[in-house]
Amino acid sequence: MAADINAFVTEATIEGDADADGPLAGATVAVKDNISTAGIRTTCGSEMLADYVPPYSATVVDRLTDAGATIVGKTNMDEFGMGTTTETSAFGPTRNPVDTDRVPGGSSGGSAAAVAAGEADVALGSDTGGSVRCPAAFCGVVGIKPTYGLVSRYGLIAYANSLEQIGPIAGTVEEAAAALDAIAGDDPNDGTTRDLAEVEGADPDASYAAAADGDVDGLTVGVPTELFEGADERVVSTVEAAIADLEAKGAETTEISLPSVEHAVQAYYVIAMAEASSNLARFDGVRYGHRSDADGNWNDSFAETREEGFGAEVKRRILLGTYALSAGYHDKYYEKAQDARAWVRRDFEDAFDDVDVIASPTMPVLPFELGESLDDPLRMYLADANTTPVNLANLPAISVPAGETDGLPVGLQLVGPKFGEETIVRAASAVEDR
Ligand code: GLN
Numbered sequence: 513m514a515a516d517i518n519a520f521v522t523e524a525t526i527e528g529d530a531d532a533d534g535p536l537a538g539a540t541v542a543v544k545d546n547i548s549t550a551g552i553r554t555t556c557g558s559e560m561l562a563d564y565v566p567p568y569s570a571t572v573v574d575r576l577t578d579a580g581a582t583i584v585g586k587t588n589m590d591e592f593g594m595g596t597t598t599e600t601s602a603f604g605p606t607r608n609p610v611d612t613d614r615v616p617g618g619s620s621g622g623s624a625a626a627v628a629a630g631e632a633d634v635a636l637g638s639d640t641g642g643s644v645r646c647p648a649a650f651c652g653v654v655g656i657k658p659t660y661g662l663v664s665r666y667g668l669i670a671y672a673n674s675l676e677q678i679g680p681i682a683g684t685v686e687e688a689a690a691a692l693d694a695i696a697g698d699d700p701n702d703g704t705t706r707d708l709a710e711v712e713g714a715d716p717d718a719s720y721a722a723a724a725d726g727d728v729d730g731l732t733v734g735v736p737t738e739l740f741e742g743a744d745e746r747v748v749s750t751v752e753a754a755i756a757d758l759e760a761k762g763a764e765t766t767e768i769s770l771p772s773v774e775h776a777v778q779a780y781y782v783i784a785m786a787e788a789s790s791n792l793a794r795f796d797g798v799r800y801g802h803r804s805d806a807d808g809n810w811n812d813s814f815a816e817t818r819e820e821g822f823g824a825e826v827k828r829r830i831l832l833g834t835y836a837l838s839a840g841y842h843d844k845y846y847e848k849a850q851d852a853r854a855w856v857r858r859d860f861e862d863a864f865d866d867v868d869v870i871a872s873p874t875m876p877v878l879p880f881e882l883g884e885s886l887d888d889p890l891r892m893y894l895a896d897a898n899t900t901p902v903n904l905a906n907l908p909a910i911s912v913p914a915g916e917t918d919g920l921p922v923g924l925q926l927v928g929p930k931f932g933e934e935t936i937v938r939a940a941s942a943v944e945d946r
Pocket residue numbers: 593594595596618619638639640641642643644671784896
């Protein structure tokens with residue numbers, strides 16, 4: 513495997529069921545290192561969990577091996593999923609196989625890079641605010657962020673649990689959809705998963721892979737002005753060309769407005785950091801992971817353990833998240849963010865009264881050069897403008913390659929209504945046939 517791009521934190525094999533047949537039989541799968549694998553260390557890209565070996569596997573891992581796929585390793589990521597470039601990992605940055613001076617995107621950068629470099633057929637990422645779609649866009653591959661509740665989070669080490677879903681990354685829409693077929697479905701171990709038989713309008717027997725038929729005749733595509741404003745012109749023209757191609761194939765496009773999305777990044781970061789501050793409280797040197805050998809009382813040892821175990825970005829978010837939840841500030845920040853979240857959700861609901869899918873650039877920027885955004889967290893956060901609204905609204909979305917500009921990949925994002933995975937897969941497969 514190409515060590516130079518640093519896609520894997522740990523290379524290790526979990527054999528798939530040799531008797532399985534179906535699209536995943538014999539496929540190789542790389543798994544983001546925040547998804548638990550029994551007996552194989554699962555680091556979250558953090559010093560804190562550098563030696564942590566889970567006693568069980570995530571539901572998604574069991575489902576993939578039952579479907580005949582072989583796990584080939586654990587992929588590098590921004591520490592605890594916090595980042596957009598895969599540079600905040602304690603195990604060094606991953607490089608973009610398309611241009612090794614550039615980042616692969618994040619936080620599931622190792623997963624997208626492994627697929628783009630041919631080191632795995634399929635990969636799993638997790639998407640809290642764009643972490644499957646962003647690296648898919650930057651590495652020129654396909655990534656799906658499922659509807660909240662379609663895929664089990666059992667065994668996913670939480671960053672911001674009300675926002676995140678595990679999703680597949682692959683070279684083609686059909687392969688990503690086949691992996692989604694394998695991992696989707698309710699799970700008694702995750703109470704937030706939904707039984708599709710009980711979801712109005714959803715088809716419990718849906719085959720996402722079969723939906724990759726390229727047929728967009730009669731499909732209505734909404735194009736929200738807000739998600740194009742401020743984006744790099746080269747990105748905009750590449751995405752517009754892909755949308756024009758959908759029109760040529762029989763889709764109808766219509767301009768729409770999502771006024772709330774200008775608040776999405778701010779609302780997302782308040783909610784994500786608030787949830788992170790709570791979820792990461794468990795890393796105390798007693799129950800999991802790293803423990804400082806500093807003498808002293810509980811407070812000293814807890815503080816020292818976290819000082820040593822967490823990197824700068826994680827600390828920043830725990831501090832800000834704790835602040836946003838503290839007495840006196842809760843109403844000012846956290847509740848406002850929840851109001852904005854409700855507004856974003858309503859805006860999308862209204863839009864889907866008139867359109868089948870919503871199209872935009874996945875990322876408003878081209879892949880950063882390594883090191884470029886590290887000292888400027890705000891710039892990094894703003895790059896999530898188009899992906900975070902989707903998590904706030906718990907909707908499904910796919911990033912599919914729209915083309916290249918200056919030799920760099922550009923991703924088109926297609927968002928669907930809740931449990932509308934078949935529609936976004938269908939539309940994305942038409943984009944891919946250009
Ligand atoms: N870049 C976003 C963040 O840092 C998204 C991360 C993710 O989806 N895990 O929070």
